[in-house]
Amino acid sequence: MDIVIAEYMKTRPQRDLHLDSGFRAWAVIHVRLFLFVGHDSEATAILNCFYLLSKSPEMLARVRQEHSSVFGTGASSAQEVLKGRPEIINQLPYTSAVIKETLRMFPPANGMRDGTFFPTEGLGIWIVQAAVHRNVK
Numbered sequence: 001m002d003i004v005i006a007e008y009m010k011t012r013p014q015r016d017l018h019l020d021s022g023f024r025a026w027a028v029i030h031v032r033l034f035l036f037v038g039h040d041s042e043a044t045a046i047l048n049c050f051y052l053l054s055k056s057p058e059m060l061a062r063v064r065q066e067h068s069s070v071f072g073t074g075a076s077s078a079q080e081v082l083k084g085r086p087e088i089i090n091q092l093p094y095t096s097a098v099i100k101e102t103l104r105m106f107p108p109a110n111g112m113r114d115g116t117f118f119p120t121e122g123l124g125i126w127i128v129q130a131a132v133h134r135n136v137k
């Protein structure tokens, strides 16, 4: 919120430096949406990655090897490398595959839609992603 408001205030005329209530209301809604919808899904996805990797030592070794070759060795080197060259994050195909496969096996989020195919007017259709992702047909 601090960053959003500071950037917005830079666009205000100097004589009018108070926050207007319309902007404030929408900024709070959007920032809250981003924080809440992103937080739990991310945390769950990371935990599931760790869980699955703990069951597959060979895959864990490959992830580590990929990270070492891209970021160098040492726990803090990734942060430094990424600060200087953020695009290097795209050079982790194996890690990316692990994340995608984890999301396929244990999707941490679902979706709700209006139904049109079956007579479901007025109902919210809850999409069971885990079943869709495991359906081989």
Ligand code: HEM
Pocket (backbone or CB within 6 Å): 033, 034, 035, 037, 038, 039, 041, 042, 045, 103, 107, 108, 109, 110, 111, 112, 113
């Ligand atoms: C592994 C991480 C994540 C997963 C699996 C995930 C999954 C999803 C899914 C399935 C939807 C669609 C729900 C629907 O349309 O019914 C959605 C919507 C959304 N996600 Fe995520 N998400 C993740 C991370 C994040 C993060 C980090 C952010 C933001 C910081 C974010 C922001 C949003 C927003 C704004 C929407 C749209 C909400 C709306 O329809 O108004 N998500 N996400």
